[in-house]
Amino acid sequence: MSSLRPFCLTLRLVAPAAAVLLLLTPASHAQTQAAQAQTNAAQATPAPAQSSDPVPASPSQTTVAARSPEQRGVTSRAIDKVKEVAKSAADIFSRVPCLPPKGGTKAMGSLPHVAGKLVAGKPVVIVAFGSSSTAGFGATSPEFNYPNRLAAQLRRQYPTADITVVNAGVGGEDAPEMMKRLQREVIDVHPDLVIWQVGTNAVLRNLDPGETAKLVEEGIGRIQAAGDADIVLVDPQYSPAVNQRAESAGRMVKLLGKVAELRHVGIFPRFEVMREWHEKQAIPVEGFVIADGLHMNDWGYACFAQLLGDDIIRSVGQIKLGVNVPADVRTYRPM
Template sequence: MSSLRPLWLSTSLSASAAALLLLLTPASQTPALAQAAQAAPAPAQAANPAPASPSQTTVAATSPTEQRGIAARAIDKVKQVAKSAGDIFARVPCLAPKVGSKTMGSLPHVAGKLVAGKPVVIVAFGSSSTAGYGASSPDFNYPNRLAAQLRRKYPTADITVINAGIGGEDAPEMMKRLQKEVIDVHPDLVIWQVGTNAVLRNLDPGDTAKMVEDGITRIQAAGDADVVLVDPQYSPQVTQRAESASKMVKLLGKVAELRHVGIFPRFEVMRDWHEKQAIPVESFVIADGLHMNDWGYACFAQLLGDDIIRSVGQIKLGVNVPADVRTYRPM
């Protein structure tokens, strides 16, 4: 689900420039730019143009020098976006909630693999905010941000983060692909983002919670994998359905407690950004009032990564955490 997309095209660009920019643009940006290219006015044509004589013919194509200039400007723009997202916390720091948050050794399987130097597979399972809608580039969705953070921390580790997010889905659709895209991959950690589309579609929160519980049971029965649920985001389209959103958040929390898995309380974390840290909603949510932007995804990934890193540190220190104490709260 996501984004304010930087529209680099203007109606003054030629058709060849628009096509070039589309080729240079990441996949997640192509729809917006394609619309912009289509919106550009086409050259006026006569209904029955008369054949031009050789002396009247002009060369409309841009010269190689002009084409190189267009390509260079497009590449520079891509680099600017990358730099902007790369130093994003220099402008607005990513601070976790302080009230009511605590850290626990909630991810023993993935942490144990990292300590042992074994390959680690993480599946990010969910809808559009897992796929990365709203990010300016696929590099800046939360699964890729998380992978980059863990690889920086553990440069010799073999870490794979699989993005299994499909926009518009919720528990009913996700359950149909749970076996193939999650269980059959044999992950060490499953991060399951769910519930937002159920709220938007007015689905019964109780039905959603039951399906999620059944899914976790299947994951746990199939092997040793940590599971972290991610509840709905705090954003205008969700908060205007306050009653349903509140029920969904509470029920997912109960499922996590019942199945002894982690939960990332995204709704409360994002509300803290706005209400306690005084960050405007538009600073972490795009113009559609629903999806996160680069900063939102980056901070979300940072908090998830921090908890995995803390779990590794606890195991290295020999801290034994009871198997039934896995409630996940980011610091």
């Protein structure tokens, strides 16, 4: 496993807890049901074709608000919201469950810094850095993008924790553009965990995977030099548009894995995870990818967030048990 460091992104960490919670979760049970109906429709009927390179959007942020003893009223309302979000998460898996892959062993670095902060009850800041699949293109609602789903899962697991998840995804970008905003949108935020999704648009744009890997390694070095944070790389998605460039995609996946190993950071093998959905769990591609053949749908984002959140929670559990893997040692586990 590995220690990981942060990326840059401007965010407002101070916001009224109640207002933030309304941004995070459905406003009512009726809205939750409506959003789920929309989700089911999107999965049952192919969505209109959408651009593989959507217009860049401004980064948004999701804040899991702090709950102090002086804010018991807010805490009570927060718990109600957590229950609503939990129901929406359960609903989306009611027809097709989200199962952990069983095909071989995958590398996922340990997260000693963020886990230690959660165990100690200290505030935690997570930056989700990436392109359109981080921004949530293809989701039927902002609450169904993966950073929001991840925030909701961590909040259910640690209801008294002060956790902030910042969505720093900008559609159409890859490593060259991301490096330009690395300082401002990641490093300057002083995150405890950076989840860097990268490589898909480089494949689609026929960029050299080797050059992308060099930029990512440089970016990781900058994050690690700037502070004490964990880093997890997320490689390209398995989808028809990416698979049309199979050779380039394969090189990208391998090179990002090597960068993670060399820099002692974690990697979430999204490509292999999604391929297993299709090849071993017999889920049709349209069950997790929208009609553009590239971006995930609500189920895809939800399962991706669930598996990523499970890894974070597992790492925290290891810290609690005193299993603290040194930063320079990568460990492997069956997914």
